[in-house]
Amino acid sequence: MDELAIVEKLKTLARATRASGSGIVLGIGDDCAIFRPRPGEDLLFTTDQMIEGVHFEAGQDPAITGHRALARNLSDIAAMGGEPRFCLVTLALPARGRDQWIQAFYRGLLRLARRTGTELVGGDLARDDKIRCDVMVCGAVARGKALRRDGARPGDALYVSGRLGRLRWNGRIQPRLSLGQSLIGRATACIDLSDGLSLDLYRLCKASGVAAAVDRVPVASGATIGQARLDDALHGGEDYELLFTLPPGAPKPRGTTRIGTIVRGIPGAVTLEGRPLPPRGYDHFRKR
């Protein structure tokens, strides 16, 4: 297929993801997509890239790559309490096995898109020596109600969803959209765990101008044992769970664990059982 044929095929597939009242006036096929916002809503925007050999291995099932490319962004929408509306997908890949790869990639991506009400409205396609994709997602949230990183206050309770340290580089991430939406008007701050608890908690505390005392971490049962397992949970990344704070006395949301308390202190300073827990999660440019 040439580029025109691929775009025609995607148009048909994408139309199947359209939800009624989605606000999409025009999807794939013009210079831009056209979106009509609803009154009283703020819009959320996030983007995330995946590169062969950096974020995933060449042999990964393309349907999983497609799922993950969208899911990582939906996790950011979840962290702000948003409801996904649409996405744009940029893809570069080699010519060999291209048509089959593209079909499987979009099958994985569009399946999650349909399930979460995210319409594919545009993108860009190019040839390159390895696979690289970029997804941008727009979500919506009631005006002024988005969950942010910067609202945590001393005394707030610190929570995390799920169990940490699974190191899911290869699996299908399930973005915590319902949990995020349920935290609107309740959580004082929220962030998604993509780079590891120690780094993402540092970011939340730094943005809020507070410190945190962690006293327990819900560790996933995994392949590694003992200290290695705890290290994965603290610094491993790829959890895509939500880390959030609730005012003192608020009830614990289902499927979450209280892991500590927000305290006064140097912004970003975090302790685990009283000892300093420096940020050590994934940073693309840190010297290792």
Added chain:
Amino acid sequence: MDELAIVEKLKTLARATRASGSGIVLGIGDDCAIFRPRPGEDLLFTTDQMIEGVHFEAGQDPAITGHRALARNLSDIAAMGGEPRFCLVTLALPARGRDQWIQAFYRGLLRLARRTGTELVGGDLARDDKIRCDVMVCGAVARGKALRRDGARPGDALYVSGRLGRLRWNGRIQPRLSLGQSLIGRATACIDLSDGLSLDLYRLCKASGVAAAVDRVPVASGATIGQARLDDALHGGEDYELLFTLPPGAPKPRGTTRIGTIVRGIPGAVTLEGRPLPPRGYDHFRKR
């Protein structure tokens, strides 16, 4: 600089691009950017990638790369008659010379961003073996008024801005934002010339279900001569001029040339001085 330091620096630089009343509630630094739409506006979304060795050469001045990465998207916003609002930028690059490259890239990008009222609100950064960047731009247009590809009707006059065939792979593109905005309510269809007149005119005609008869093309004075020069103007790409249609009798906008007429016929069929002009512009996946 590590990733945290780079993001901090970008935050400061990006804030300088913020226009009053831009609608940006929260820019770089959280899981998502927050944007508050104005009532009565539709939003436009487009994305475009640039890859070292595919879209530009390794030795290109990074300030030009940054300018072009944004300008190519602004050209799409111009083609729909939009006013740019904000952008997200995804960047992957090798470690060597990284800090200097990033600074020059953003200097070029943010200079054009400031000039066009486009705020940088987010992005993503990764390490890779060569430079790749992706820009997503959001623009705004009065509700229901966006210029589209699909409104050309037989009898409409066909126009193009500027002169074609310069093959500006290396220079600073000037997106035709003012012209696009001035065509709102006047042009019946519009597209930007990124892949060459023959391919982009084919796309416009195909979307509108019409054919076109071209009788002249404004060729830029360039390095090549004679037939080669005309070929560049017809199929060369990288013009980033606007191609649009006006109802019969409408006055010619300044700085534009009438190149032909929309006619009844097989959708997408284009003739030049009576002879068929097949689409031959840039297609990443066409066999050559």
